[in-house]
Amino acid sequence: MSTRDEPWPAGTPCWVDYGAVDVDAAVRFYTEVLDWTAEASGPEYGGYVMCRVGDRDAAGIGPAQEGAPAAWTTYLASTDVDTTTTRAADAGATVLAPPFDVGDLGRMSVVADPQGAVLGVWQAGRHIGARVVNEPGGLTWNEAAEPDPATARTFYSQVFGFVWEPVPGAPDDYCTFATETGRPLGGLGGLPGKDVPPHWLTYFSVADTDAFVAAAKDRGASVVSGPFDTEFGRMATVRDPWGATFAVMGGGSAA
Template identity: 45%
Template sequence: MSTKISKWPAGTPMWVDLSVDDVEAAKTFYTGLFGWDYLSADDEAGYLLAQLNGHAIAGLGPKDDPAMPSAWTTFMASDDVNATAERIRESGGQVLMAPFDVMDSGRMAIAADTTGAVFGVWQAGNHIGAERVNEHGSLCWNELHTSDYAEARAFYAGVFGFNYHEVTGADMVYATCLRDSDRREVAGIHHDTQIPQSDPAYWLTWFASDDVASTAARAQELGATLLVPVSDTPFGRMVIVEAPQGDVFGVIAVAPAND
């Protein structure tokens, strides 16, 4: 278990939020699965902070566009969102939502990388992002799934200064992203050959579980589908879940780590 009380270093995936059609149904699902409770962010859009034991875990809110699929969005920490947005453009990405202030919580932007994956950028104000990680029901990892592995690596190196560590022996092409400030592994990039050529890349959110098999069974009881069944991998026991509204996430058993 790790509790965070200060802002996350730049380049760290430090927050995830969910956009869905039916926020109440999503609340019911994730409370049933992970035991989350919720706090209103006091904005007009109806955004909620999911919590565990009083610590912020993730965000939930209604979609801006009902035609878009339900999805989790990964946010990267930045010391200067405006500068990060400029680097995104210089590296060939798109700034889909220009930097703007979110009351006194922070400043944010939404972007797409050069392989089509959408992600957020967050400059902390009063809201630092996830306050609890690497424990049951909390964020523990974020990884990019892309069919253009080399292009993605070049983009994130240009924007966030990532270096990479190639992971071998896992029967896949995979690299971990090393944070520029301290070379700590903070994310992954997976060369996913299953993505149709016409589909964009995507960031997959992973939550920790004390018992992956039980979490998977509970997800099914709550109406979810297992896209990848419970499996033992070199990274730990894991499962990939599609929630009733179509939002996809991974669940994995992980050892606690300091941040």
């Protein structure tokens, strides 16, 4: 199992959480299809639910802001969330939630990049973010989709120091990003359709993509794309019963 107990390097997609219009129903759906266990926090954390693979934190679910649609949010790690947020604002981002402490768990902010894709910034305290990745139920990839990928790459390079690498066989505007480690941390490309808004997309690892899709559909989800095979695994993009989109990657075959 791929596990971690130390804070993630700056710029790494380190956490995802779900803003739910119905927290209890969302917890039921995601624990059933991703085989998570769930533990609700105390009232001081606003009803936030920690979802785990075994005893390892995998993702969070909490109530959506009033009037906001259900959605997954990707968080990028920072060693100084205040400085990162200021740098993002100076580069054209809109600060949706200025930096604030989450008890002793960490410090965070939420911004919309200049083209409107929403992301969180997380500075680890007691909570480092995901403690299990690249295993069934764990986070395995994050990517941004933007109307103007070249301009978006400039923004993320200015704020997080990303360097970019084209992916052979992928659309021309799709690149992976990395920091000084050189290891690809995620991707960024164009929008998949003219009616799709800018966004960050979360990928979870699953043991069997086709079985996951069938289970999700049985519980009210719909399929946006796939399943289909890639050199990285079998993928599908799913819209949950409340309209939030996420993707999965794993094994399995429709054959």
